[in-house]
Amino acid sequence: MDFDTPLAEAWIRAIATAVEQQQTLLTDLDSAIGDGDHGSNLRRGFAAALTALDDLRPDGPGAVLTKTGTTLISKVGGASGPLYGKAFRAIGAALPGPADPATLAEALAAGLDAIRALGKADPGDKTIVDAWTPAVAALRTAAATGADLPEATAAAAEAAEQGARATTPLRARKGRASYLGDRSTGHQDPGATSTALLFRTLAQTTAP
Numbered sequence: 269m270d271f272d273t274p275l276a277e278a279w280i281r282a283i284a285t286a287v288e289q290q291q292t293l294l295t296d297l298d299s300a301i302g303d304g305d306h307g308s309n310l311r312r313g314f315a316a317a318l319t320a321l322d323d324l325r326p327d328g329p330g331a332v333l334t335k336t337g338t339t340l341i342s343k344v345g346g347a348s349g350p351l352y353g354k355a356f357r358a359i360g361a362a363l364p365g366p367a368d369p370a371t372l373a374e375a376l377a378a379g380l381d382a383i384r385a386l387g388k389a390d391p392g393d394k395t396i397v398d399a400w401t402p403a404v405a406a407l408r409t410a411a412a413t414g415a416d417l418p419e420a421t422a423a424a425a426e427a428a429e430q431g432a433r434a435t436t437p438l439r440a441r442k443g444r445a446s447y448l449g450d451r452s453t454g455h456q457d458p459g460a461t462s463t464a465l466l467f468r469t470l471a472q473t474t475a476p
């Protein structure tokens with residue numbers, strides 16, 4: 269099984285459902301160390317992405333993800349809109365056609381590069397980078413050892429969730445939470461949490 273256009277569409281639909289269902293969690297996390305809008309930002313952004321996809325006749329999985337990225341950039345005002353938007357545009361650009369796990373891993377690595385180019389966050393800064401980085405590493409390792417798409421994306425989801433949990437003791441060094449200094453410790457980062465949701469929905473979408 270390759271990551272193809274129907275899977276890309278199913279992934280975005282699954283993300284929209286997941287952020288709708290987890291809006292309160294994301295908002296509560298962002299209320300603790302930010303301004304409480306992360307859940308509503310993502311709900312609005314992915315709802316708009318679904319509407320945009322209704323009018324799209326995609327010629328490959330990348331077209332679905334590029335459209336999603338463009339929509340997030342235009343509809344989400346918070347830090348996460350441009351960061352996720354650029355990431356999806358980079359992933360889309362790297363997926364002109366159906367992709368095997370290794371190609372998908374490189375596309376998601378391009379997404380991470382885009383996030384880091386824009387946000388300048390390093391691992392350990394308590395941001396979405398802390399979930400995205402181990403997820404890409406796990407996906408690459410799984411692909412290199414011959415895992416199929418469901419296995420490789422499941423490994424990525426597990427790694428992203430671990431990465432998100434590991435943000436709790438960290439002190440934020442980027443974004444709004446960094447204004448809190450030491451008071452940002454003891455809370456899981458909202459963006460790392462939504463990144464874990466993105467990778468979990470990817471695994472669920474590709475599961476047999």
Ligand code: ADP
Nearest residue numbers: 306346347348387389395396442443458459460
């Ligand atoms: P805002 O902070 O503008 O209210 P959101 O609440 O939607 O935007 O998103 C907050 C999340 O964005 C944070 O939890 C963090 O994970 C992520 N974030 C903020 N700044 C950066 C950055 N420079 N690089 C990577 N991720 C970041």
Ligand code: MG
Nearest residue numbers: 302303305306
């Ligand atoms: Mg916020």
